[in-house]
Amino acid sequence: MRVPLRQAARATVHLFLAAIMAFGAYIFITVLLITATGAVAVVGIWLVPETVLLIRRIAGAKRRLTASWTGRDIPEAYRPVTGTVRERVLMAVKDPGTLTDGRWLLAYYGYGWLTVLMLPLWPVGLVVDGVWSGLLRRQAVVLPLIVKLADVEARWSTALLRPSPQALLARRVEQLTATRADAVAAHGAELRRIERDLHDGAQARLVALSMRIGLAQRAYGADPDAARKLLSDAQAQAEEALTELRHVVRGIHPPILTDRGLAGAVRALAASSGLRVAVQDDGVADGPRAPAAVEAAAYFVIAEALTNTAKYSGSEHAEVLLARSRRGLSVRVRDEGCGGADESAGSGLLGMRRRVAALDGTVRVSSPVGGPTVVEVELPCVW
Structure with missing residues (x-):
């Protein structure tokens, strides 16, 4: 009964x-x-x-x-x-x-x-x-x-x-139109960021490198010691320019994703975040990998969320969960900080939503004043 x-x-x-x-x-x-x-x-x-x-x-x-x-x-x-x-x-x-x-x-x-x-x-x-x-x-x-x-x-x-099927189709067309607009906006912002990084970083260092090599060529016959000093400075400039270029490349697609996969890349990211981050992998490292675009989006979402935690939350601890789901890849980042995350305050949440929307994914952010802040992302893919 x-x-x-x-x-x-x-x-x-x-x-x-x-x-x-x-x-x-x-x-x-x-x-x-x-x-x-x-x-x-x-x-x-x-x-x-x-x-x-x-x-x-x-x-x-x-x-x-x-x-x-x-x-x-x-x-x-x-x-x-x-x-x-x-x-x-x-x-x-x-x-x-x-x-x-x-x-x-x-x-x-x-x-x-x-x-x-x-x-x-x-x-x-x-x-x-x-x-x-x-x-x-x-x-x-x-x-x-x-x-x-x-x-x-x-x-x-x-x-x-x-x-009705017509209503569902119309709604889907509207969603795809909005998603395409977000993807174009995110792509434009990414291009501007890469251009800014190249102009302010690698390009400036390469210009300085060219100038130092030119000065070393002029001074080589008259003052070999000065020429050697200029060449040594030029070598340092070249190494700094390479570092800047690697930074730009990592911003496009982190090589560590290709080498270690998403779970390994997230653990490396957590280790370098300056926070105590507990990373839980629920089957992502096992079996076939998600498409490269999905892994990159998940990686950047986690990187942005951990950056927000370090900057704004006041918490020194965060939790990251990676899991396979029926729809694809699930990502969850949680911290016990002060909460109150505001998308209009330049916290990177809008860019996160655009990057995920470009892959037809969803982002849910819960951040009441006093915490905790929880960012949940669903990225559709076929395993």
Whole structure:
């Protein structure tokens, strides 16, 4: 009885909340009538997009309620409603998501009554089942019915609230457009950084090297000691220029990634970060490696996160987790510092998001004031 009772309790809560939503939907009919009257009278046409946005919120709440019972998220696919009144009305009316939500709301006025009418019978059913199974040692009858009813209600809601293929395609196109824009911006910023590093570092040292070699050539016959001193300085300049070039190359793709793989490169990065970093590898070093672009993105995300920890957090300890996931590579960086990370304050989080977005990945940052700061990254790839 323990498992059926637990399931029935969850089903009862789900149906109870569904009944409350059904009552709210019936009250919402008044808003729909006011909007329709205003639209017909033209003067209230501005109510149309606002009503559509309200319906989106109601449908979103229903999606979350259904997902809590089924354990499977129902995706949303809406176009933004912005601009002038005319543009907002056209966007709201032409959005395929509006048709999906309207169809669900209309159907919910029908099958929503089922949860409302059954609401008074659930407590009675639980008591009857308890007496039936307790005294007569028989299997419960009403409890499976309650669970079945919750399943049916969730199945109907899932089918009606699932976005159409056209809406999903439109949302995907918008995501790819935004991702491409971020990738172009990240690429431009990377090119400017490389140009700046070459101009301010290696190029300046190479110019100084050329000048010293020229001075050494002029002084070689008249003052060999001075020429040797200039050549010695030129050699030092050449070594510094090579160091600068290696730094630029590491910024493009760290050679250590090729040599040691992601796990080994991250451990080397942690050792040189000036922090006490605990690196945990959950299967990344075993088996096939991720694509080079994915490894590079993960490496730079970790490097940026550890740099932020050293600069801003006030913590001397950090944790790095590398793990294989169903979608690809998961990265998690955590510190127990002061928190309060702000993307607009130049902490590098925006660049991190752009680099990950270019690979169709996701970044989640949790940094409440007082800490901890947690950066979680998902990079899709095929292992």
